[in-house]
Amino acid sequence: MREPSRAFLLGPLLKGVSRSFYLTLRVLPARMRDPVGLAYLLARAADTIADTALVAPERRLALLLSLRRQVNGNMGDAAPAPSIAAELARHQQLSDERILLESLDPALAMLMQLDPADRQAVRQIVSTLSEGMEFDLRTFPDERAARVVALPDLAALDHYTYMVAGCVGEFWTHMTAAHVPGAINGDSGAMLRSGIRFGKALQMTNVLRDCGKDLRIGRCYLPASLLEQHGLAPRDLLLPDASARARAMMHALAAMTLDHFQQAMAYTLAIPRRFVRLRLACLWPILIGMETLLLLVRNDQWLDPASASKMPRSQVYRMVASSLPMVWSNGLLRRWFAHQLRGIEAVIR
Known part of the structure; x- marks a missing residue:
């Protein structure tokens, strides 16, 4: 088989393994697309390794650490990318994820062709994201162990959300500053902090x-300390009445999430209006995230995996189209956000 090209990696393959991120990448300023798209692919490959439940957790961890070493250029005893693909690809139910693993070699070659500063930034973000995956594999039981383990407290949840997403806001801000001069104005430290909270x-x-889905593979990201405050234990969240019993706790966490979203909106509004592509790339995840949160707080069966609060793709596309007139106007964006905020707060307050 001919080795996949850059165009394939950042085109059909990226589209196949992402839900909405592909839209974001396509609208990004051109100079950001290669490092950001490649970082996504490598992180998604690492995530596929970590989530292959038919392989024992300790073996997944070994392969994950091996990929991290290769990303960082430390081959040593790292399993070659083709070996990782050969071991895991046959276990993938989705053909795009199998192709992603089989494309690790050209993705790693593309990494070496990046500008040194971009290469280092991609290595750092993929390493941090893989630390979040390592945390999962070390913290939670085997998916088939019939046990549920919860994070201990809110500090652990906050650290986890940094490792798996907050660091992406940090990376995004660094990439923007490096490749889109003038887009990050004023206090760059404040933008970095807002970017982390965006993620x-x-x-x-x-x-x-x-x-609901995570609980059924033994993972409870809702902190044990918060569960206890609401008279709950992790396994209680699997009971038929769990959605109702845990609703007040979910509302408290949704309120925390709204505080983060306010920083995400501030981050987007701080980008000058002439950088339309960059503003759209930031706006779309907020639109989708806020609508998902609204669906969630209105969902009486939010802990039932069969009733997951997920937007259909057709709605995502409609929302993307409706954002185009708003992106030019801070006033329209503020009004839209305030409307969504009031809708969520009316349920949780």
């Missing part, structure tokens, strides 16, 4: 949306 907003939304 945490999206991940907290994912944590709440996917809670």
